Amino acid sequence: MNTALDLAYRAARAWIDGLDERSVAATASLMDLKRSFAGPLPYEGSSAEEVVQALARDAGPGMHGNAGGRFFAWVIGGGLESALAADWLVATWDQNATVYASSPASAVIEETAGEWIKELLDLPRDASFAFTGGCQMAHMTSLAAARAALLRRVGWNVEEDGLIGAPGIRVLTSDQRHVTVDRAVRFLGIGRKAIDQLKTDGDGRVSPAVLDGALSDSSTPTMLVLNAADLNIGACDAFRELISMAHSAGAWVHIDGAFGLFARASRTYRHLLDGVELADSWATDGHKWLNVPFDCGIAIIADREAHRTAMTSSASYVAPTSIARDQSDWNPEYSRRARGVPVYAALKQLGRSGMEALVDRCCAHCANIVEGIGELPGAEILARPTLNQGLLRFARPGASPAENDAFTDETIQKINATGEAFFSGTTWRNHRAMRVSVVNWRTSEQDVKRAIAAATSVLTPEVAAPIGLEVAPLANT
Ligand SMILES: *Cc1c(COP(=O)(O)O)cnc(C)c1O
Secondary structure, three states: OOOHHHHHHHHHHHHHHOOOOOOOOOOOOHHHHHHHHOOOOOOOOOOHHHHHHHHHHHHHHHOOOOOOOOEOOOOOOOOOHHHHHHHHHHHHHOOOOOOHHHOHHHHHHHHHHHHHHHHHHOOOOOOEEEEEOOHHHHHHHHHHHHHHHHHHHOOOOHHHHOOOOOOOOEEEEEOOOOHHHHHHHHHOOOOHHHEEEEOEOOOOOEOHHHHHHHHOOOOOOEEEEEEEOOOOOOOEOOHHHHHHHHHHOOOEEEEEOOOHHHHHHOOOOHHHHOOHHHOOEEEEEOOOOOOOOOOOEEEEEOOHHHHHHHHOOOOOOOOOOOOOOOHHHOOOOOOOOOOHHHHHHHHHHHHHHHHHHHHHHHHHHHHHHHHHHHOOOOEEEEEOOOOOEEEEEEOOOOOOHHHHHHHHHHHHHHHHHOOOOEOEEEEEOOEEEEEEEOOOOOOOHHHHHHHHHHHHHHHOHHHHOOOOOOOOOOOOO
């Protein structure tokens, strides 16, 4: 059989089977990719088979191997097999998962997936939820509910009257927040100037004293956004204390838990998120630690009515009109794919115990990579992981800070150029650093060894070569 679908299936299988062997970094240059894909819109079409064959052949070299176990850049999960397979089915069924009537099974499966997520993360069981395109849109959905609820308390109906002429809102948030918090605030018309940045302490957390000062400063309706694991070092704010202070001041507390909220599934790590359940809304991702394919974010909101009022497309803001859960009452989009179905599949495959094992395993691998690379000459551990994120930098004796920043970026590039592992850089407390983020279910002890070997080959080629650790650099470094 050689239909386009057969070709795609075989190419997908070959991609997965080749992940251990291929370069983790994409090897095609921009020029190569333009040669393959740029050009005028064809007048005559091609066969479906030709299209799929050419795509599979030409795109591969321009793809990173982040579905595999040695990609530690940014915070990017893999795809559990059940979730990837479910995603294929979702595309094949081609349902419009906007209301129960337009896809009954999608509505019921997504509803179960949302209930399971609240249970796994141990968040209020009567909270509402929405499966969005990512954590950023989960922020936007949550903060839209916050905006509506805060303004209603001061006598303003934002759904009817909009923001023009409305009372001001301010957003208190950590100086270690993710950039998507700012984007959500912009998209909601609140504006960047409404953001007051809270300085974090030596552990990367908002201190109660700093929050206290900010809360006593103003009577403006306030949102507070806290980190349930910040992107650099996985720092978690002191939720119990901070949330109680914010609630006393009438603020709405929103949690950025893009990956970190999943640490709630682990008995070893959940103490880091103690009290996070007391917040008003939570945003997280399916496509990071839960390992469902892109794109999948999840918004969870304690005040169901505020959520529904902010999002519903029905004329009735008060009562549901359908016999079942309509996604469009809770989601920012209208037509949409049933992205909660892969979540259902992942949770069913893993179970509570599988998720816990995945979290614990990733944290252990992260610690081993940071320690292993940290022992190499020229390497320095900037932040030992408390969860699944850690930071290293590279320095030479007698070099200036600027030279060491450049050396760090150069070392990251050289490690990535080995094709054996892939890391990204970040700036943390004025240092350039290499971030180690482990959230992929595939990462194994063997992957950890290969990643450390790749760093060894770059930092001490004279040590690495004789013991067989030499890795041939790729042509296009
Ligand atoms: C990835 C990430 C986000 C943004 O999530 P998207 O799914 O890319 O929208 C927000 N916050 C943190 C801490 C993240 O790691």
